[in-house]
């Protein structure tokens with residue numbers, strides 16, 4: 267079945283059906299001008315400025331519904347590309363856009379695209395909460411990632427979170443971050459499209475291109491993460507399988523943020539690490555056991571991203587997942603008790619200089635407050651990247667291990683290298 271949902275069609279769409287304009291009798295006259303398109307192009311930025319300068323106007327945004335909310339979203343979305351928008355105002359626009367899209371379960375129209383992919387086919391990748399297909403958009407190959415939604419009971423919650431998350435993703439623009447092309451959303455159908463990365467993920471890429479300077483790829487990874495943190499975003503699932511390589515051989519961070527879309531803490535099948543199968547060995551001790559660290563909120567932080575970044579550096583340079591060939595459950599216990607990966611002593615050991623090893627161990631500090639800012643990792647990679655020689659050691663397969671996949675004998679040889 268070729269799936270090409272028509273956005274906004276009556277049967278499939280979950281966007282609100284057009285209702286008579288519910289222009290409230292409100293004081294927000296500037297807001298009202300925006301949603302009635304009563305302005306000329308050069309007035310957009312001053313009008314937005316005026317909205318954010320008035321508490322009444324800002325309050326009115328929260329009362330917008332249906333068509334009015336959609337129009338407001340689209341005007342703000344278009345304004346984001348205007349050169350006259352200051353970065354301060356841009357941040358405010360983004361913040362209000364995420365809020366209103368999340369609350370109203372609406373999306374900017376620019377984000378809604380029809381996607382062609384064959385859902386009856388086996389997906390190329392099956393992750394913990396989503397499947398990835400190769401599809402097409404305007405004749406270009408795209409990766410289509412569709413959430414697997416089992417329960418219809420929390421459909422509203424998922425819709426609202428999905429809207430918020432994809433709007434956030436759409437606002438990220440950096441050479442080391444995978445851009446979002448658009449989404450398709452229907453009943454029980456949430457799909458996101460990104461440009462197809464011909465070079466696959468970083469593990470696949472270094473396996474096929476052994477001469478590639480891995481330090482250069484890793485620098486891109488850190489730059490992407492510095493950018494995300496600068497945008498007040500946490501990656502939350504950093505690992506080799508979530509770093510893709512674009513056609514210019516640059517690393518791009520992918521698969522971030524959306525954990526919260528399907529993660530329901532009351533549902534053991536979607537909560538925590540199970541929702542993101544195979545993430546355990548990149549997870550910091552305070553995420554694995556918040557109680558031990560006196561932490562109530564077990565959400566990812568910049569510091570847990572820093573810990574995971576250290577594991578990614580280890581993974582990419584050593585060519586194997588951290589703690590290979592141990593099972594996830596063992597890794598979990600060891601990490602909580604303070605164990606960390608051993609310094610590689612094979613041919614790849616030369617890349618783990620004292621300087622780098624010290625930095626990685628800082629990233630892996632048990633107390634998150636003791637970990638460095640990730641800029642320190644970039645500086646270290648810049649110092650050591652000169653030692654790269656294109657004689658990399660053997661490279662392993664991706665390791666996607668989760669708590670249900672405890673028998674690793676099928677993927678490990680006696681040397682612990684995953685084949």
Ligand SMILES: Nc1ncnc2c1ncn2[C@@H]1O[C@H](COP(=O)(O)OP(=O)(O)O)[C@@H](O)[C@H]1O
Pocket residue numbers: 391392393394395396397398408409411460461462463464466467507508509510520521
């Ligand atoms: N844009 C893309 N281009 C090429 N391959 C992709 C793309 N997006 C995802 N993939 C492949 O699918 C895998 C899983 O994608 P990911 O977004 O990490 O989903 P999941 O949440 O299931 O882990 C990636 O490791 C990569 O191999």
Ligand SMILES: [Mg+2]
Pocket residue numbers: 393507508521
């Ligand atoms: Mg992934």
